[in-house]
Amino acid sequence: MLLPLPIQNLIEKISKLPGIGKRQATRIVFYLISRKEELREIIKSLSLIEKEIVICPDCFFPFQKSPNLKKCPICCHPKRNKNIICVVEKETDLLTIEETRKFNGLYHILGGLISPVDPQSYKNLRIKRLLERIKENKIKEIILAFPLTPQGEITSLYLERILKKYQVKITALAKGIPSGGEIEFADPQTIESAFKHRESL
Amino acid sequence: MLLPLPIQNLIEKISKLPGIGKRQATRIVFYLISRKEELREIIKSLSLIEKEIVICPDCFFPFQKSPNLKKCPICCHPKRNKNIICVVEKETDLLTIEETRKFNGLYHILGGLISPVDPQSYKNLRIKRLLERIKENKIKEIILAFPLTPQGEITSLYLERILKKYQVKITALAKGIPSGGEIEFADPQTIESAFKHRESL
Numbered sequence: 498m499l500l501p502l503p504i505q506n507l508i509e510k511i512s513k514l515p516g517i518g519k520r521q522a523t524r525i526v527f528y529l530i531s532r533k534e535e536l537r538e539i540i541k542s543l544s545l546i547e548k549e550i551v552i553c554p555d556c557f558f559p560f561q562k563s564p565n566l567k568k569c570p571i572c573c574h575p576k577r578n579k580n581i582i583c584v585v586e587k588e589t590d591l592l593t594i595e596e597t598r599k600f601n602g603l604y605h606i607l608g609g610l611i612s613p614v615d616p617q618s619y620k621n622l623r624i625k626r627l628l629e630r631i632k633e634n635k636i637k638e639i640i641l642a643f644p645l646t647p648q649g650e651i652t653s654l655y656l657e658r659i660l661k662k663y664q665v666k667i668t669a670l671a672k673g674i675p676s677g678g679e680i681e682f683a684d685p686q687t688i689e690s691a692f693k694h695r696e697s698l
Numbered sequence: 699m700l701l702p703l704p705i706q707n708l709i710e711k712i713s714k715l716p717g718i719g720k721r722q723a724t725r726i727v728f729y730l731i732s733r734k735e736e737l738r739e740i741i742k743s744l745s746l747i748e749k750e751i752v753i754c755p756d757c758f759f760p761f762q763k764s765p766n767l768k769k770c771p772i773c774c775h776p777k778r779n780k781n782i783i784c785v786v787e788k789e790t791d792l793l794t795i796e797e798t799r800k801f802n803g804l805y806h807i808l809g810g811l812i813s814p815v816d817p818q819s820y821k822n823l824r825i826k827r828l829l830e831r832i833k834e835n836k837i838k839e840i841i842l843a844f845p846l847t848p849q850g851e852i853t854s855l856y857l858e859r860i861l862k863k864y865q866v867k868i869t870a871l872a873k874g875i876p877s878g879g880e881i882e883f884a885d886p887q888t889i890e891s892a893f894k895h896r897e898s899l
Contacts, residue, residue, distance in 0.1 A: 506746075530753065539712070571700075608732070
């Protein structure tokens with residue numbers, strides 16, 4: 498192989514990142530090699546993340562290390578309702594919900610969903626810590642905010658079964674016509690749910 | 699914004715890499731934050747590239763720095779034909795051609811193609827060094843090996859016009875039916891060229 502070993506190694510590592518294949522990894526590596534200034538900037542940024550960013554031991558959202566901060570700003574915030582936990586698949590789901598400013602409780606980032614084709618996939622989820630939090634902090638309600646996909650539905654069912662043993666209310670986000678949504682394009686399941694849970698005006 | 703500044707900065711930088719948008723950059727950054735070991739490995743690999751990989755001053759292919767090596771292994775190789783230069787768009791084109799072992803000359807990585815919508819795009823190409831190489835090294839033939847796209851065709855025409863002022867034979871890769879290609883699916887241009895340049899058997 499004509500490519501120097503350090504280049505081969507880097508392509509290998511970058512092609513393991515989410516959504517990147519070998520071809521794109523190769524393009525990225527050659528791009529960086531011919532732009533050393535940009536490469537140095539990325540190394541600096543990555544090193545800063547490595548040193549300064551830690552993961553909240555409660556909700557698993559990343560935050561900047563600081564001597565007085567043991568948890569993330571959300572979990573620490575004095576005005577948040579600490580009796581409700583909204584469980585989401587990933588960090589970006591939390592960010593989208595936070596941007597609405599319509600939820601004032603705490604979060605729990607599960608770190609993935611159960612895959613119907615991989616029955617062992619539940620083992621990688623942060624379920625154990627969720628159960629500890631429920632016990633430690635007198636949680637009254639758990640909101641399951643998963644995508645309405647087969648993976649999301651299976652994860653909801655699985656967590657529901659486990660959480661039933663705890664003294665906690667379990668809810669899920671409402672299923673219905675989204676804002677701006679056309680009725681003619683809505684699928685049967687959504688329409689069924691929108692009728693069943695129709696609101697009084 | 700809820701996201702710590704170092705995370706925002708890194709997302710910004712990663713979203714500038716080829717083929718990566720803001721959404722994917724965000725996913726990659728969160729992925730790395732929760733896998734510090736992998737993150738450290740990538741920092742190490744990138745730093746090695748930064749320190750040890752340099753770009754050949756002749757053909758622009760990257761190679762590993764070494765006290766005795768002023769050029770890349772291809773440009774230095776005693777058995778390569780130093781009178782022919784094959785001009786390619788990018789590093790991966792060179793790799794694909796090298797893997798066939800059917801070309802024994804030198805290369806020149808142009809670093810891109812001229813875009814029909816950006817007339818200034820020729821300025822980023824490594825044309826000046828190509829012309830210097832032709833003068834310095836008594837080059838006899840330049841093979842233009844660009845993709846048969848509008849960008850590739852425009853770049854070929856542009857280089858042809860410049861190179862005509864030099865004492866050098868200009869050729870291009872043959873256009874025809876690719877190996878394994880069906881006649882019924884070939885486009886009119888390819889068929890026309892395949893007839894025009896038909897080979898005697």
